[in-house]
Amino acid sequence: MKYWYQITRKSLYRLSLGLLVPAVMIGAIAMEPKSEPVHAQTANQGRPLQIKSDIQEYDARNQIVTARGNVQMLYAARGIKATAAQAQYFSRERQIVLSGNVYILQAGGNSIRGERVTYLIDQGRFIAQPRQNQQVESIYFVDDANIAPTGNNTPPQTPQLRR
Numbered sequence: 001m002k003y004w005y006q007i008t009r010k011s012l013y014r015l016s017l018g019l020l021v022p023a024v025m026i027g028a029i030a031m032e033p034k035s036e037p038v039h040a041q042t043a044n045q046g047r048p049l050q051i052k053s054d055i056q057e058y059d060a061r062n063q064i065v066t067a068r069g070n071v072q073m074l075y076a077a078r079g080i081k082a083t084a085a086q087a088q089y090f091s092r093e094r095q096i097v098l099s100g101n102v103y104i105l106q107a108g109g110n111s112i113r114g115e116r117v118t119y120l121i122d123q124g125r126f127i128a129q130p131r132q133n134q135q136v137e138s139i140y141f142v143d144d145a146n147i148a149p150t151g152n153n154t155p156p157q158t159p160q161l162r163r
Contacts, residue, residue, distance in 0.1 A: 047077035049096075051087055063091035073098070078124070079107025082117075094121040102128075113137040 054069030066088050067073075073082040073096070085100025096119040098104070104112045104119075104126070114128035114136040128136040 049089065050074040050076075051089070053087070065089040065091070071098070080119070081105045084117075095119060096121065109139075109141045111139045 051065070051067045051071065051073050053067035053071040056065065056067045058065050066086070068086045071082075071084045071087045073080070073084070073087055075081075075096075082098055082102065082104040084098040084102045086098070088097045089095075090097070097116070098119070099116045102112070102114050102117045104117060112126055112128050115131040115134075116129040118127045119125070120127070128138070130136045
């Protein structure tokens with residue numbers, strides 16, 4: 001009986017150590033601060049925001065993804081493709097900030113070029129800023145098939161903007 005107790009005691013000790021280490025690890029994982037899952041959109045859950053780049057970082061505390069170097073972004077749910085030197089996805093604010101020679105191509109052929117472009121996901125809105133002493137360039141394809149001809153072949157004059 002004494003021999004059985006010693007074997008069992010050693011076995012229990014080894015077993016408890018074997019269970020203790022995973023239990024401590026599970027406890028440590030359970031005690032980590034919970035972060036909200038990162039979502040690219042609300043209306044079409046499960047559709048990805050894909051970003052490829054040379055380097056990527058994720059700040060779990062602030063829920064910010066930063067991609068640098070040869071950034072290529074594909075947001076298929078919104079029909080957006082983009083290239084830039086850097087992209088940041090702000091999960092909490094639900095916005096994407098692209099910077100450094102930004103080019104965005106939308107489904108349908110519309111495009112935007114600028115130095116910095118912010119995309120407000122919930123509003124579906126782009127805010128583009130140029131390089132210093134330059135301008136932002138956008139190309140929009142306008143369907144004017146339903147517009148009646150004016151009868152003359154001279155193009156309309158462009159209004160002068162006041163500064």
